[in-house]
Amino acid sequence: MRTSPLLLSRALLLPLLLPLLLLAACQATVESPAGPSFYPFRNGMPRGSVEDAVQLVKDLGYDGVGSIEAERVAEYLEACDQADLEFFSTYVGGAVTAEGFSYDPKVSQAIALLAERDALVELFVQGTEDATDQHAIAFVREIAAQAKSSGLRVVLYPHTNFYIDTVDDALRVARAAACDNVGVAFNLCHFLNVEPGADLRATLEGAKPLLWSVSTCGADTDGTNWTTLIQPLDEGTFDQAALLEHLEEINFKGPIGLQCYGISVDQNENLERSMKAWKALNR
16 A cells, blocks of 8 residues: 555654644743733832842842842842843932032933933932022933933933922923933832822823833832831732723823832742732732
């Protein structure tokens, strides 16, 4: 009995095609992570070596690490590169007075280290009672120029009791600075602390053109201290689903950070629980 040349050719090709077919089937069943990129702030990293902490973050499913102080940028860059994780942002700032502004030279060093990275410069602005927008704007423009030279964007970071402590403050200074690489950040804990009762949807809608970064955490809507305003993501009365819904409404495409300052539970526990809550929110 003679074998058909067509059947013979198919028989010979099958072993070659089978691995490709299996690979395609596997790829078809793997779902892309849902929701925006999600990362913990450096202040929530577990104790121990930076390498071990970054690896744990990766193992838990986070997309990277962010809000890293200027003096720690180099070590976290190296650890994130080794673990193939994103370095999302550095947290730096300065102070303005009636006479001018000042900042640590480490700010400039951090910006230089991040050259051509897809990272944000989270810029806080402190100030004395007699500080003026004139000097705040000059400060922002100076940092923005350095960031632009490194191919980076800057977000003005509202912080309780700082010169810029509301989203409206950040928007006012960002618009006056008129730099195309300067936007604003929204920080849930500071928003609830400084502007209790403010309209969340209206705040996000108003920031829409310049809103490039968001941070959240578990929080009580009527919280009055950091213990109640910064909790694991699965705790607190604040409606996290509503926040994500509002961000989707304004077509927000930036990363979302997990604020962990002074968290009352073990850092490993917080990261594990918060990731489980994040996945549940993004089903």
